[in-house]
Amino acid sequence: MPKTRMRSTFSFKKLANKLDSIIVADLNAVGNHINKAIQDGIDSGTNIKGGRFKSLEPITVELGGKKPLNRTGNMRKTKKTPATPNNHRFIIEMVGKSKKGAYYGAYHNTGFTQ
Secondary structure, three states: OOOOOOOOOOOHHHHHHHHHHHHHHHHHHHHHHHHHHHHHHHHHOEOOOOOEOOOOOHHHHHOOOOOOOOOOOHHHOEEEEOOEOOEOOOEEEEOOEOOOOOEHHHHHHHOOOO
16 A cells, blocks of 8 residues: 655644734724624614614603714713723723713713703
8 A cells, every 4th residue: 555645734733823813803803893883773764673662751852862872972982992802801881971071872872860
């Protein structure tokens, strides 16, 4: 029987060296997708599960609102902190605040009173 040689071109060591950059790239891609989904939900007036928001409170309508907390556009303001090889976390933070310093996302979750 003739001898056959098998040559491997795959290296686990090379894969291990690239694994951090692969993870970081994927985390950043997913994080950007989630942030876009948040923005699209605000634009379309749908919640995180794809359903419609409940009817606007009378105070919101009086203040000129047509969509939930979207009168000034501050609801959609976010700050993204991308993942890095040393920190495998993608962070999305609310930055849109009212004049009183409260985050608009908190108003959305707890309700607004004047």
